[in-house]
Amino acid sequence: MKTKKTTTEFQCPVCGSASREILDKRRIRGRAHVNAICGVCGMVWVVSRQPTKTYEKFYRSGYAVGVYGLKDGKEGLEEVLEWRVRRSREKLAKFDSDWESGSKVLEIGSGIGALLKYLRDEYGCRVWGIEPEPVFAKLSKEELGLNVFAGTFDRWSQKKPKGSPAKYDRIVLDQVLEHILEPVDFLERVVGVLEDDGKLFISVPNVTAPKDRQKDFFIFEHVSSFSPFPLWLLLARCGLKIVRMYAEKPGSLQVLATKFGSSEEMIDIEAVGKPQDKISILKRFNALEKHGNRS
Numbered sequence: 001m002k003t004k005k006t007t008t009e010f011q012c013p014v015c016g017s018a019s020r021e022i023l024d025k026r027r028i029r030g031r032a033h034v035n036a037i038c039g040v041c042g043m044v045w046v047v048s049r050q051p052t053k054t055y056e057k058f059y060r061s062g063y064a065v066g067v068y069g070l071k072d073g074k075e076g077l078e079e080v081l082e083w084r085v086r087r088s089r090e091k092l093a094k095f096d097s098d099w100e101s102g103s104k105v106l107e108i109g110s111g112i113g114a115l116l117k118y119l120r121d122e123y124g125c126r127v128w129g130i131e132p133e134p135v136f137a138k139l140s141k142e143e144l145g146l147n148v149f150a151g152t153f154d155r156w157s158q159k160k161p162k163g164s165p166a167k168y169d170r171i172v173l174d175q176v177l178e179h180i181l182e183p184v185d186f187l188e189r190v191v192g193v194l195e196d197d198g199k200l201f202i203s204v205p206n207v208t209a210p211k212d213r214q215k216d217f218f219i220f221e222h223v224s225s226f227s228p229f230p231l232w233l234l235l236a237r238c239g240l241k242i243v244r245m246y247a248e249k250p251g252s253l254q255v256l257a258t259k260f261g262s263s264e265e266m267i268d269i270e271a272v273g274k275p276q277d278k279i280s281i282l283k284r285f286n287a288l289e290k291h292g293n294r295s
């Protein structure tokens with residue numbers, strides 16, 4: 001078995017460097033919540049890391065209510081679904097040709113299931129989901145008829161649920177990587193269930209083009225914050241190359257990646273995202289504070 005690639009909280013989870021500066025410090029849930037920026041690759045991560053169990057408990061205790069106002073029932077589901085499907089459509093708009101009918105799609109962190117529903121209904125994909133939040137998993141199974149495993153990717157990997165393919169043509173990580181403490185280890189295992197000619201779709205909040213003010217951006221469950229360069233580096237470390245990348249201005253980064261060795265061209269990372277330093281990131285946040293520019 002492969003040794004897990006893990007870092008201490010004081011090492012950059014992408015490049016492993018211990019060179020860092022504090023970017024943001026606040027108190028959340030009665031504790032210090034500190035984000036640092038890597039002096040080498042520009043990755044931003046939480047150095048006040050909590051034990052894994054604390055995060056697991058957080059997702060199990062009312063996350064669906066906290067984020068979407070959803071309870072264990074259909075109340076409000078239609079409105080949330082409508083909004084989430086619209087958001088999925090926006091995110092996938094530029095990747096239209098990448099979702100062939102009949103292709104096997106796995107979404108890790110499928111949430112309420114809006115994106116899988118969209119891919120199934122609009123593109124004719126065969127879809128599977130993994131979702132640790134019990135209310136989301138239940139609603140997506142019972143109300144949307146989706147095939148969703150209720151649990152974490154780790155549990156899914158150990159259990160290998162009946163009827164789920166061993167490998168997938170498409171894997172979706174939509175607003176998931178920012179929740180992961182050890183992105184290299186996680187992504188390597190994700191790559192393990194991707195077909196050789198498969199494609200990986202990733203969407204993450206962009207710390208260099210934040211939609212929220214600094215005080216709203218750095219939240220408890222976002223333990224890793226990406227910009228183009230560290231995301232490119234992370235993917236390269238896991239044997240992946242970015243074939244397309246789009247940045248909302250401001251908002252998320254949308255990325256399509258394949259395994260090395262496919263015929264597609266790798267994007268020129270220097271052209272889109274050099275490592276960002278603390279000063280330039282703070283400037284972006286300060287500009288938002290000044291203009292009260294939340295969109």
Ligand SMILES: [Zn+2]
Binds near residue numbers: 012013014017039043
């Ligand atoms: Zn780094």
